[in-house]
Amino acid sequence: MLVVNDLYAGYGMSEVLMGTSLAVKRGTVVALIGPNGAGKTTTMRTISGSIKPTGGEILLDGKPVQGLEPSQIARLGLAHAPEGRKVFGPLSVEDNLLLGAFTRLPRFFGFHAKAAGDLDKIYELFPRLKERRRQASGTLSGGEQQMLAIGRALMAQPKVVLLDEPSMGLAPVIVDEVFDIIRRLKGSGITLLLVEQSAKRALEVADYAYVMERGRIAVEGVPQELQKNERVIAAYLGN
């Protein structure tokens, strides 16, 4: 569903990605782990178009999307819940969710009626968002904002979801909640690329995982193998 081949990208003169390759099959959860500065977030931002790659290709459902604007890639079915949540602070929770579905709702009137069923599904997944649906999203707690960012990405009914550092800055209890949600989404057949600091949690939920180091994929495999791989244990899973 999503294939990244030999990707090169960076900020100005500094290359961050140096030949990254990975693949996410339909209906699987793939984790991308690795140390800070390895290029995980850069990989996500390059896939969704915020950073223009200097080499390589990105295939979304078989179509090359490298070099397109982020909004064009989003319209082709990719939803990216970015690092740091990036909710639209002054807008209400419900408006944030509706804008998540911008690509498939009527631009002028009648969008609310058309989105009602989808909103109900999101609210069922995140009851707390329903309680706060009229509240400005900038006033939510970090955990609630993360739920909103995930909900907003789901509203697009995307082919592929990129989820970047969902546990960042959250209390352990809230992180548990977020991963419960990811597990539920996995059960419903979502295609997800997950970047996560906490390698242990990521490997617990993933079907397949890539370990990234200095802009390249260093190790890859199913989580059961990686959990036994001595190099991975030493670097990321050690106590």
Place this chain on the structure above:
Amino acid sequence: MNQALIQLLVSGALMGLVYALVAYGFQLTYATSKSINFGQGELVMLSAFFSLTLTNLGLPYYLMIPGGLLFGVVAGLFVERAGVRLALEQKSEGWILMTIILGLFGVSAAENIWGRDDRPFPTPIPTEPMQFFGISITPLEISVALGVFMIMVIIELFKRKTLLGKAFAAVSADRDAAELMGISATRTIMLSYGLSGLVAALAGILVSPITTVGPTMASALVLKAFSVAVVAGLESGFGVVIVGLFLGSLESLTSFYVGSGWREAPGLVLLILALAVRPTGIFGKAVIRKV
């Protein structure tokens, strides 16, 4: 209160509504891109001249209006493409100088095409005053007030009740995140400049029959509109109407009681006071950010 005073307030408030409309044009582009067209006054003037030309070509008033508005939209889009887009893409403040330069260019163009003189702007709307409780007001003046309120209500409804309008706010809150939702920031900003041009053109068409059309009308209008926008804050459409009405009335009182040479003073004093005391504007919101 005596009749003369009320009369002064009413005619001043009317000019104030026109300031509010021009200030509203600032708000529209600020709402998507945090940038404004410093040549907004020149846009009002050029649209007024263009509409006058359409009238002189024999177009009836009610066909001339859509023509003038269309000119405003196209001019607004031109400002965005030529003066603003590149600067915003590079996160630079270059749009400030570019829009000022485009404005100056607009004045020169107008002087060369239409001359330096002020010209009357014909209108079929009657200008014989009618009496309401001893206050005389002309149907023309009523049409100005109606026009201002109508366009502002329509645009506010668009911004609050349609998904595209909400996308304006999303682009303003976080341009990159809006792009991730499939909202093209560039096209949203283009649209806001087009709307801003439409508002400027309407202001020109509404005010010209009262004030006449001339290359100098731009600078007079834009300074007042700018005071209104800064005092009211760049976010509140309701705010510009209130502040516009206030400034208009104050100007009218000043020029009657102090002398007509002092007419421009209240706007400048308000601007300086606002910048010194409350730079976010009376109706500005402090944004709550959680990290």
